[in-house]
Amino acid sequence: MPGRVLIVDDHPRFRRTARRALECDGWTVVGEAQDGTNGLAEAQRLTPDLVLLDIGLPDVSGLVVAQRLADAQPDVAVVLVSTQDAGDFAALAAAHGAKGFLAKADLSGAALDGLLTQ
Template structure:
C-alpha cells in the first residue's frame, strides 16, 4: 500500500528530510506546506491519505487543525521536536491518530498508528 502524504511543517529542512525518508519507505509525498492555512488548503486540493502535521506552526497550533485536516479525508499524525509527554492530554484530545517525535519518524511508526 502506498500512502499519499502531505507534510505540514514550517521548517523546510524537516519537510525535505521527512520526504526523503518516507519516499524511501514507499510512501508518496504529494505535497508540503509551511503554515497551517496552506496545509489545510493543500490537503483539500490533494485529498491525501495522511497529513504529517507539526504541532507548532507560525499561524497556529497543529492541535487546532486536526478537525480541518480530517474533513479532507486524511488521517493525521502530529509531530514535534518535543516529546509527547510535553503535551499532556492535548494529543489525545486533538482527535489525531497519534504522535511521533520528529527524531523517531519512520514509515513503520506511522503505519503502527494507523493500524
C-alpha cells in the first residue's frame, strides 16, 4: 500500500534514514519538516497520504500536531514515531487521531503497511 509520505522529525539523521528505508519499500517521500509548525504547513501544501510524525518535536508535541492533522485533513493517515516503545504511546496515538505508533527502530514500509491495513 505504498503512497506519498511526509516525514516530520527534528533529527536530520532520522529523516534521512526514514526516507531511504521507505523509498526502498516503494513509498514516495514528498517532503520533510523539522518541527510541528512546518509539518502542519507542509501537510497542507503537499497533501500526502501519510504523515510520519515524531512525538517529541521542539515547538509543539507531536500528539497535538496529530490531532490538528486529524481535524484539518481527515483523509491523511498519521503514524507517530518515537525512540520509546509502543507500550508508552500506542493508546495516546489513537486518542489523538493517529492510525498508530511505531518505535523508530521498527520503522519499515512493511510495518507501516501493517498499521494502515488494520
